[in-house]
Amino acid sequence: METKAAYDRSFSKNYMLLSQEQASLIDLIRVxxxxxxxxxxxxxxxxxxxxxxxxxxxxxxSILVLKILQAVSKPLAWFGSVVEIWLNLLSSNRNFGVLILNFFRGRVVKPDKDSATFLSFIGNLDTRVELDKSIKHGDSRYYAALSMMASKASYENRAYLQSTVTDHWKMEFLDCFDFWNEYQDKATTQAFMLRDKNVNPELIVVAFRGTETFDTDAWCSDFDISWYELSGIGKVHGGFMKALGLQKHTGWPKDVQRADNQPDLAYYAIRDLLRELLGTNNQAKYILTGHSLGGALAILFPAVLAFHEEEWLLERLEGVYTFGQPRVGDEKFGEYMKEQLRNFNVGYYRFVYCNDMVPRLPYDDNTLMFKHFGTCVYFNSFYKGKVVTEEPNKNYFSPLSVIPKIINAFWELIRSFSIRYTKGPEYKEGGVLRVLRLIGLVIAGVPAHSPQDYVNCTRLGSSDVYLPAVQDPSNHQQSI
Structure with missing residues (x-):
C-alpha cells in the first residue's frame, strides 16, 4: 500500500483525503x-x-459507510444480478403467468444480459424508450427532454444504447465507455455519447451514468466526503473528482500519457473525443447531462475545462442538464462556476423533483461546506415547475417536513395507478416502481429519485420554466 509521502499534492494546498482501508475501529474512536x-x-x-x-x-x-459498502460489495452485486435477471425473465416471457406456462411447455425465454432488450434495475423502474414526439428541436424543452432520456439510458448496456439511439431516436450512436478510477483501481465510471444530426446546429450529447442500485463502487464515490481545494476555484467533492479522472500523483495535469493497456480516464478521454468530433464541424455544439452521480460529473466536467483554460471547448458547450444531482463544491466553487458559465454563455439547469433526497446531500450547513449554484428547476408532485434559488427543505431531514412528506408519498402511490388515465398510456408505472412508492411511505426521498418522475417533469412541465443562460436567478423566483 502506498504511503502519504508517495502522493504529490502540489495541485492542491488544502485537502482532506479519507482512506477507509487504513482506518481501524480504534482510529475512528480516537478521531x-x-x-x-x-x-x-x-x-x-x-x-x-x-x-x-x-x-x-x-x-x-463516512468511513463506516465506506467499510460497510466494501464488505457487502460481492453479495450485493450477486443479489442485484439475481434481481435483474428475474425482472428480465418476467418481461421476456410477458408476465409471471406466461412464465409458468412457458416453463411447463419447455419454452421459457431466457434473457441475455448483453442484448438490446435487457434492462438494469434502474431501467425496470421506467421502461420508456421513445422520445416525446411532441417536443421538437426549437422547443425550449428539447434539450432537457433529450438529456433526461439519455441520462436514463446511460444505465443500460451497449446493445441497448446502440439500438435505442439508432433505431428509436434516429440519431448516431458514437460510443459508450467504462473509465478508470485510479483510487478504486478499477473501471467504475461510465458514460456514452451520441450525435443528433437531425438538428441545426448538429448536437453531441455526453451522458454520464449515475449511481447504479447494486454498485458499491459508485456508492463509495457518493459517500466519500474527501475534498480538494483548487487554487482560485474552491473546494470540490473528492469522490466525484476521483470518478471523473483525478490522478493520485499529479491531480489534474492538462494532459496525461496512458499506456496502451491502461483504461482511459473519463475527463481526458471525453475531452479529446470532443475536440476531434467538434473539429469536423465548426457549427456543432454539445451538451453534458447525467442523473444522480452522473449529474455531479456533468457539471464538474466544465469546471476542469475551465481549470485547464479550454476556452474553445467551453465556447462550444451549449448547456449542462442535471437531474437529482448532489452538491459538488463549496460556495467559492459555485461563484467560480457561475462566472465561467456566464462568460461562455452556457446554460446550466439543475432539475430537482419534489422530495428527492440526493440533491439535498451533502449537507449545506456550517459543518460541511457544500453549496448548490446555478438555475434550480424545482418540480412538485403535480409536475408543476418553478425556478428557485434552492430546493425547499434543502437538507431534507427536517422534523417539520415529516408529515407533509408522508402525505405526498401517499399521493404519489395513488397517482401511480391513475396517471396512465390522466396523462396517457406512456406514463404507466410498473410494479417495480410501485414497490418503490411503498418504500416512499417511510423514506420519501427514495422513489422521488427515480428517473420516471424526472422524465415526466421534462415532458409535462411548462416550457416557460427555462430561463436564458445569461439570467442569474439568485434574486428571482419564477412560478409556472
Missing amino acids: LFNSDLAKRKFIECPAGTEQSFKYRWLIVV
Whole structure:
C-alpha cells in the first residue's frame, strides 16, 4: 500500500483525503477525541488541520459507510444480478403467468444480459424508450427532454444504447465507455455519447451514468466526503473528482500519457473525443447531462475545462442538464462556476423533483461546506415547475417536513395507478416502481429519485420554466 509521502499534492494546498482501508475501529474512536486530524493515519491533510467534533463525527460515519459498502460489495452485486435477471425473465416471457406456462411447455425465454432488450434495475423502474414526439428541436424543452432520456439510458448496456439511439431516436450512436478510477483501481465510471444530426446546429450529447442500485463502487464515490481545494476555484467533492479522472500523483495535469493497456480516464478521454468530433464541424455544439452521480460529473466536467483554460471547448458547450444531482463544491466553487458559465454563455439547469433526497446531500450547513449554484428547476408532485434559488427543505431531514412528506408519498402511490388515465398510456408505472412508492411511505426521498418522475417533469412541465443562460436567478423566483 502506498504511503502519504508517495502522493504529490502540489495541485492542491488544502485537502482532506479519507482512506477507509487504513482506518481501524480504534482510529475512528480516537478521531472523535482529538481535533488534530493530521495525526490520524487514515486521514491525509495539511499538518495542523483541526475540525469540530461534528465534522469529525461525519468523518467517522463516512468511513463506516465506506467499510460497510466494501464488505457487502460481492453479495450485493450477486443479489442485484439475481434481481435483474428475474425482472428480465418476467418481461421476456410477458408476465409471471406466461412464465409458468412457458416453463411447463419447455419454452421459457431466457434473457441475455448483453442484448438490446435487457434492462438494469434502474431501467425496470421506467421502461420508456421513445422520445416525446411532441417536443421538437426549437422547443425550449428539447434539450432537457433529450438529456433526461439519455441520462436514463446511460444505465443500460451497449446493445441497448446502440439500438435505442439508432433505431428509436434516429440519431448516431458514437460510443459508450467504462473509465478508470485510479483510487478504486478499477473501471467504475461510465458514460456514452451520441450525435443528433437531425438538428441545426448538429448536437453531441455526453451522458454520464449515475449511481447504479447494486454498485458499491459508485456508492463509495457518493459517500466519500474527501475534498480538494483548487487554487482560485474552491473546494470540490473528492469522490466525484476521483470518478471523473483525478490522478493520485499529479491531480489534474492538462494532459496525461496512458499506456496502451491502461483504461482511459473519463475527463481526458471525453475531452479529446470532443475536440476531434467538434473539429469536423465548426457549427456543432454539445451538451453534458447525467442523473444522480452522473449529474455531479456533468457539471464538474466544465469546471476542469475551465481549470485547464479550454476556452474553445467551453465556447462550444451549449448547456449542462442535471437531474437529482448532489452538491459538488463549496460556495467559492459555485461563484467560480457561475462566472465561467456566464462568460461562455452556457446554460446550466439543475432539475430537482419534489422530495428527492440526493440533491439535498451533502449537507449545506456550517459543518460541511457544500453549496448548490446555478438555475434550480424545482418540480412538485403535480409536475408543476418553478425556478428557485434552492430546493425547499434543502437538507431534507427536517422534523417539520415529516408529515407533509408522508402525505405526498401517499399521493404519489395513488397517482401511480391513475396517471396512465390522466396523462396517457406512456406514463404507466410498473410494479417495480410501485414497490418503490411503498418504500416512499417511510423514506420519501427514495422513489422521488427515480428517473420516471424526472422524465415526466421534462415532458409535462411548462416550457416557460427555462430561463436564458445569461439570467442569474439568485434574486428571482419564477412560478409556472
